Amino acid sequence: MRDKVLIGYGQGFWGDSILGPVRLVREGPLDYLALDYLAEVTMSIMQKLKGRNPKAGYATDFVAMLDRTLPDIMGKGIKVIANAGGVNPQGCLQAVLELARKKGIKGLKVGIIEGDDILTRVPELLKGGHALKNMDDDRALTDVQSRLLSANVYIGAFAVAECLAQGAQIVIGGRLTDPALVAGPMIHEFGWKADEWDKLAAGTMAGHIAECGAQCTGGNYTGWREVKDFVRIGYPIIEASPDGTFVVTKHDGTGGLVTRNTVVSQLLYEMGDPKRYLGPDCTADFTSAVVEEVGKDRVRLSGIKGGPATPTYKVSLSYQNGFKTSGQLTIAGPDAVAKAKLCADIVWGRLALDGCTFEEHQKMVEIVGAGVCHAGILETKDPAEVVLRMGVKCDDEDKVDRFGMEIVPLVTSGPPGVTGYAGGRPKATDIVGYWPALLDKTQVKTTVRVEVS
Numbered sequence: 001m002r003d004k005v006l007i008g009y010g011q012g013f014w015g016d017s018i019l020g021p022v023r024l025v026r027e028g029p030l031d032y033l034a035l036d037y038l039a040e041v042t043m044s045i046m047q048k049l050k051g052r053n054p055k056a057g058y059a060t061d062f063v064a065m066l067d068r069t070l071p072d073i074m075g076k077g078i079k080v081i082a083n084a085g086g087v088n089p090q091g092c093l094q095a096v097l098e099l100a101r102k103k104g105i106k107g108l109k110v111g112i113i114e115g116d117d118i119l120t121r122v123p124e125l126l127k128g129g130h131a132l133k134n135m136d137d138d139r140a141l142t143d144v145q146s147r148l149l150s151a152n153v154y155i156g157a158f159a160v161a162e163c164l165a166q167g168a169q170i171v172i173g174g175r176l177t178d179p180a181l182v183a184g185p186m187i188h189e190f191g192w193k194a195d196e197w198d199k200l201a202a203g204t205m206a207g208h209i210a211e212c213g214a215q216c217t218g219g220n221y222t223g224w225r226e227v228k229d230f231v232r233i234g235y236p237i238i239e240a241s242p243d244g245t246f247v248v249t250k251h252d253g254t255g256g257l258v259t260r261n262t263v264v265s266q267l268l269y270e271m272g273d274p275k276r277y278l279g280p281d282c283t284a285d286f287t288s289a290v291v292e293e294v295g296k297d298r299v300r301l302s303g304i305k306g307g308p309a310t311p312t313y314k315v316s317l318s319y320q321n322g323f324k325t326s327g328q329l330t331i332a333g334p335d336a337v338a339k340a341k342l343c344a345d346i347v348w349g350r351l352a353l354d355g356c357t358f359e360e361h362q363k364m365v366e367i368v369g370a371g372v373c374h375a376g377i378l379e380t381k382d383p384a385e386v387v388l389r390m391g392v393k394c395d396d397e398d399k400v401d402r403f404g405m406e407i408v409p410l411v412t413s414g415p416p417g418v419t420g421y422a423g424g425r426p427k428a429t430d431i432v433g434y435w436p437a438l439l440d441k442t443q444v445k446t447t448v449r450v451e452v453s
Contacts, residue, residue, distance in 0.1 A: 011035035012213030028251035034181035035082035044149040044318035046086035057088030083176040100453035108453040111168030115446035132437040147320040156280030160184025179207025201284035201306025202244035216266035218256035229255025258297040312438040321433030326391030327407040330420030339415040364391040400428035
């Protein structure tokens with residue numbers, strides 16, 4: 001057993017900078033590289049892509065990243081764990097194996113974790129008495145069953161550890177939880193058992209701190225003036241020990257900042273009950289942690305307490321919930337705010353004149369630059385220009401498209417100073433509704449498979 005394992009977290013979401021993982025691999029020592037590509041809406045997008053092309057449905061950015069880093073990863077013996085498989089881990093597996101063969105890399109072991117995607121099983125589960133009620137409002141899933149787009153269980157860290165135990169150098173999962181990407185290697189390396197709640201809670205907390213990438217190393221930090229060199233900001237590294245203590249750090253010489261404040265700020269991110277943070281492997285008491293700076297860009301966490309996991313998995317479902325669109329124009333010159341308000345009134349008035357109306361809750365008007373983000377809190381003087389953003393949502397796609405036709409005409413038939421219309425007419429797009437639910441763990445079985453290039 002190693003007395004220290006370095007786990008870098010190079011991807012906070014699908015769309016994060018590719019420089020995060022590339023620089024983690026190249027600029028210092030690393031044992032594992034963790035990468036998170038999924039969010040609730042991402043799963044529905046991937047399901048649509050797979051519906052059009054059976055080979056699609058995974059995070060193609062993951063393969064592009066490996067294209068740049070695979071020789072370095074192999075040379076340094078780094079193992080990679082990602083939930084890039086989306087709704088098609090098998091497709092992602094084949095793309096990675098094909099990339100390895102293209103680069104002449106033989107013997108690369110790539111593993112996949114499956115079992116989280118339960119979309120096709122929903123009718124069977126409902127018939128079996130598993131209601132999958134909405135956790136927020138207790139609605140029955142039958143209300144939206146015909147419009148379901150995706151349904152995925154949040155899988156925990158033990159599936160990752162099992163895949164590593166089978167020799168996988170690259171682990172690809174579907175809806176693995178963000179903390180599982182860090183806790184999985186810790187379980188594998190240190191041999192933690194399913195009832196070692198304190199250690200599992202430490203792994204969960206470590207993953208939670210790192211899961212948004214640079215957000216714990218100075219990104220999105222209120223003390224941003226203290227942060228040096230945002231251009232070369234270092235992504236987080238968890239320096240893990242067998243007893244469950246760990247240090248949050250980053251590669252030497254990189255930009256950014258790791259302090260007690262940056263780490264605690266991230267600990268509070270997406271927080272419910274801090275004494276009972278729920279995950280698929282355990283519950284974690286975030287208030288139990290001792291957080292202390294132990295050196296430059298080194299924050300140590302210890303004393304973390306945990307408890308048994310719940311008997312249920314969280315399930316993330318999404319469904320088609322109408323249509324939406326939005327468009328924007330720049331309004332410049334004197335009285336910019338007044339002219340923007342007039343433009344909005346003109347659009348609504350012309351639509352009504354043509355028999356196309358929207359309820360108030362279906363309409364959106366924002367005048368960016370006039371204090372809309374902190375309305376009633378921060379005072380603003382009349383700016384020299386503003387951006388008028390307007391949008392609508394409803395179940396009628398044709399009405400939404402009709403709204404989009406009335407934005408650009410303001411350039412010649414509204415008040416003066418209107419510009420910024422190069423994007424053309426906004427078109428209707430699907431609204432993806434989110435449906436959180438719970439499912440008995442006995443109904444979910446994950447499988448692990450490893451293939452070699």
